[in-house]
Amino acid sequence: MKQPNSVKDMGKNPGEPLAQINPLEQIPLPPPFDKLEDEPEFAQLSDAAREKYVVLDDTIAVNIEKPTTKEDEDKLVNGFLSGLEKLMSVDDNWTFLQPFEMSMEHCAKCHTCSDACPIYEESGENELYRPVYRSEIIRRIYFKYIKKASPALHGDIDLNWETVARLIELSYRCNLCRRCAQTCPIGADNALLSREIRKIASMEMGIVPKEIHDDGSVLQLKVGSSTGMTPMILKDNIEFIDEDTAERTGIPIETPFDVQGADILLIHNAGEIMAWPENPGAFATVFEAAGLSWTLSSDAIGYDGINYGVWYDDVQFARVAVRHASIAKKLGVKKIVLGECGHAHKALTVIADKILTGDLNIPRESSMVTLRDIIRSGVLKLDKSRNDFPVTLHDPCNLVRLMGIVSPQREIIDAVVPEGRFREMAPHGVENYCCGGGSGFAIMSGHNFQDWRHRMTGRRKFRQILEAFSDESMDPSHMKYLCAPCSNCKGQIRDIINYYDAFETAGIYYGGLVELIVNAMEDVQPGFIDWEWH
Amino acid sequence: MTTLVYVVAYLGMVFFLVACIARFMMWSKMPMHVRWELYPVAHEGGGKAAYGGSYLEESDWWTKKREVSLLGELKVMVPEILFLVALREHNKKLWIRSFPFHFGLYLVGGATALLIFGGLVAGYAPESIAAPVTKFIGLVMPILGGAGLILGILGAIGLFMRRRGRELRDYTAPADLFNLVFFIVAFGVALVTFAGFDRNFTLVGTFVTNLVTFNLAPIGEGAAGVLLTLSVVLLALLVAYIPTTHMSHFIGKYFAYHSIRWSDEPNLAGGKQEETIHELLSRPVTWSAPHINADGKKSWLDVTLEDQTK
Numbered sequence: 001m002k003q004p005n006s007v008k009d010m011g012k013n014p015g016e017p018l019a020q021i022n023p024l025e026q027i028p029l030p031p032p033f034d035k036l037e038d039e040p041e042f043a044q045l046s047d048a049a050r051e052k053y054v055v056l057d058d059t060i061a062v063n064i065e066k067p068t069t070k071e072d073e074d075k076l077v078n079g080f081l082s083g084l085e086k087l088m089s090v091d092d093n094w095t096f097l098q099p100f101e102m103s104m105e106h107c108a109k110c111h112t113c114s115d116a117c118p119i120y121e122e123s124g125e126n127e128l129y130r131p132v133y134r135s136e137i138i139r140r141i142y143f144k145y146i147k148k149a150s151p152a153l154h155g156d157i158d159l160n161w162e163t164v165a166r167l168i169e170l171s172y173r174c175n176l177c178r179r180c181a182q183t184c185p186i187g188a189d190n191a192l193l194s195r196e197i198r199k200i201a202s203m204e205m206g207i208v209p210k211e212i213h214d215d216g217s218v219l220q221l222k223v224g225s226s227t228g229m230t231p232m233i234l235k236d237n238i239e240f241i242d243e244d245t246a247e248r249t250g251i252p253i254e255t256p257f258d259v260q261g262a263d264i265l266l267i268h269n270a271g272e273i274m275a276w277p278e279n280p281g282a283f284a285t286v287f288e289a290a291g292l293s294w295t296l297s298s299d300a301i302g303y304d305g306i307n308y309g310v311w312y313d314d315v316q317f318a319r320v321a322v323r324h325a326s327i328a329k330k331l332g333v334k335k336i337v338l339g340e341c342g343h344a345h346k347a348l349t350v351i352a353d354k355i356l357t358g359d360l361n362i363p364r365e366s367s368m369v370t371l372r373d374i375i376r377s378g379v380l381k382l383d384k385s386r387n388d389f390p391v392t393l394h395d396p397c398n399l400v401r402l403m404g405i406v407s408p409q410r411e412i413i414d415a416v417v418p419e420g421r422f423r424e425m426a427p428h429g430v431e432n433y434c435c436g437g438g439s440g441f442a443i444m445s446g447h448n449f450q451d452w453r454h455r456m457t458g459r460r461k462f463r464q465i466l467e468a469f470s471d472e473s474m475d476p477s478h479m480k481y482l483c484a485p486c487s488n489c490k491g492q493i494r495d496i497i498n499y500y501d502a503f504e505t506a507g508i509y510y511g512g513l514v515e516l517i518v519n520a521m522e523d524v525q526p527g528f529i530d531w532e533w534h
Numbered sequence: 535m536t537t538l539v540y541v542v543a544y545l546g547m548v549f550f551l552v553a554c555i556a557r558f559m560m561w562s563k564m565p566m567h568v569r570w571e572l573y574p575v576a577h578e579g580g581g582k583a584a585y586g587g588s589y590l591e592e593s594d595w596w597t598k599k600r601e602v603s604l605l606g607e608l609k610v611m612v613p614e615i616l617f618l619v620a621l622r623e624h625n626k627k628l629w630i631r632s633f634p635f636h637f638g639l640y641l642v643g644g645a646t647a648l649l650i651f652g653g654l655v656a657g658y659a660p661e662s663i664a665a666p667v668t669k670f671i672g673l674v675m676p677i678l679g680g681a682g683l684i685l686g687i688l689g690a691i692g693l694f695m696r697r698r699g700r701e702l703r704d705y706t707a708p709a710d711l712f713n714l715v716f717f718i719v720a721f722g723v724a725l726v727t728f729a730g731f732d733r734n735f736t737l738v739g740t741f742v743t744n745l746v747t748f749n750l751a752p753i754g755e756g757a758a759g760v761l762l763t764l765s766v767v768l769l770a771l772l773v774a775y776i777p778t779t780h781m782s783h784f785i786g787k788y789f790a791y792h793s794i795r796w797s798d799e800p801n802l803a804g805g806k807q808e809e810t811i812h813e814l815l816s817r818p819v820t821w822s823a824p825h826i827n828a829d830g831k832k833s834w835l836d837v838t839l840e841d842q843t844k
Contacts, residue, residue: 006704083821083822090817091818091820094565094817095567095568096567097564097565098561098789098793102790102794106780106783106786106787108780110625110632110702111625111702112624112628116624132705136705151707153709154707154709155705182572183624184620185621186790187787187791187795189572205823206823222842222843222844223843300843315826315837318834318838319837319838335594350571353800354567354568354569354801355811355815357803357808357811357812358803358808359803362803363595366590368591369591369592370593400573400586402572403573403588404573404575404586404588404589405587405590405591406573406585406586407591430573430574430585
């Protein structure tokens, strides 16, 4: 394993990776994936990529081209310093000024957070991935080059283009799960500093991973969805989903669109509509069976709850959040209910809370709560025995650690899964581990980034999943259900199950929460969950 | 010289208070930020804090009265302040060093408060009241002050050694080591004074009484006087120094919890927060990336509402 010896290494040896993981030295996974030599190959970066882009470690997320002139080098350094100054400004960063300064001023560099970070741990405790490593660099740059303080007070660092470019790249080696912040004895938040570095890169320097900016928030704002789905395609897709769902359930369904004055505007992550159509179908089935007054919107953006700005850019974030609220206002709904998407939950419910005012301040509620209330009402006739298979629950960080929505999903599972079939992961609830796809990683796959995240960020979750089912047969015919009520988490979990071929070899299947409800509904034909890999 | 010692002591205390107040004001005057809470939030009522739940688990939560439990906060804050519970839970190796250091500071702080109280009583109360109080303080002080100094020194040495260790060395600035050495030296001199010359804290008690009654009398003779003078000067400088460094985290931590981690108060429609949010959204944006499309005059609201479909 190669790793930096010092924070100061960040600006040294350009073109050379600072850290490299030897897959054969990683902590083995639980059975039946416990032989390191049998794990899938870890794809290497191409020589062309190493030649063209700034190199930090085994992968590339941001694609920062190596500068070819002194002018370009200076542009990187000066742009970063300019952005850093703006992070300290009320005008430009009122959104996060206090949390940012708190973490800049008061981190004791005690390394308590390191043990909480699954990336650092699964890397074999590689120094590069220590949560403090990246934040110590921005702190030193800030104190030395902005505040002009003596390095004797806050530590020294040389500032050059390599340091800046690698630091930006390093900010995309953090899931922003904030598990580190949860353990900090002082209350510093090194995950936030990753996000603030991303903000400098995006909002000041225009440096962003294509998947979350050009193909993400920009596309969403332009055509209505990061999937590229326009309102017309949306309606076609939902019509197909309605038909398919009716065929599977035996219950005719027609998803309501643009119902003026409905009680609820349901906003899915559009990824559900494209990749997991059974999820919107299941929502429609449950909502109709419960007799709710609800609607989807066919207005651009109103049918895609994602808000990638939450990971990297406050302005992009605000643009999407305001658009969501405006559509709800136009429909005159009483509340917005967020579908199974963790970051959409946090974005619109919690973070946008300090942005939406007046008639845009429309109440937002989690679908976990709405579904829990439907279950409590007794309006659905449920047959738990239809879910007679081992079930475990993944807690999406955004929903749980960052919003405190912990019990509704468990109450639902309790109502639809037979006793003894559900088992918690360890740890779970607010101490959960990220799926590994957090902060945009689930949709990032340039170069070999997908392999890197399977090996580094998703490995702890996969380990947890295997441990949760450790008392079950791993025979592939013995199907086990991993419930992940979040679209991005599902994307990451799908990818890691694929990477290890865990569906074919161990019978590990995944899906959302609402599917479990529909699968248990007596009025629905048996077998809504079809146990087929899609 | 004697007067100078008193002046240093007064200045040290005044500077500490002023700097702490300034720090407190700095954090408290910061603008509203977006919500960035982290669960569990200790004041969540209805038993939710125990498992990390929030009011967002309630349907139509905006129509219901929030259950906020001050007792819940205290149940977390008091053990956290006294025993550094979070550190014990997440980093026992550090807690073994950090807890004695912090608890030593509390004991020394408590002893100082007791001395000041005793000084005020001795200086301003009738002898019939002052005598038993002074006697009580004389009994308690060696335990409180002595134990505090010893724990503080041991903890600081432990923290110093840890900072010099392989894992933390690269993350340690010279100032971090200086801070700990400062504690070790100031507490060490005070301990030598106490153990060698002032085991029942008579000398220091007299000095504090003089201090609070503004009686700038000589503070001892010979080696005892020199050591006491040195102790007073070092401790006064240390007290003044603390709030100028990141050791002021005892103030920052309050805001880290109350203004960030536990700050979950919703912005209800038509509520008092909306005016502040309007003001913040009207502030100019100067971010330079092309997609922001800011010119230094456009506000957050302007750049947010711009048409992005073209």
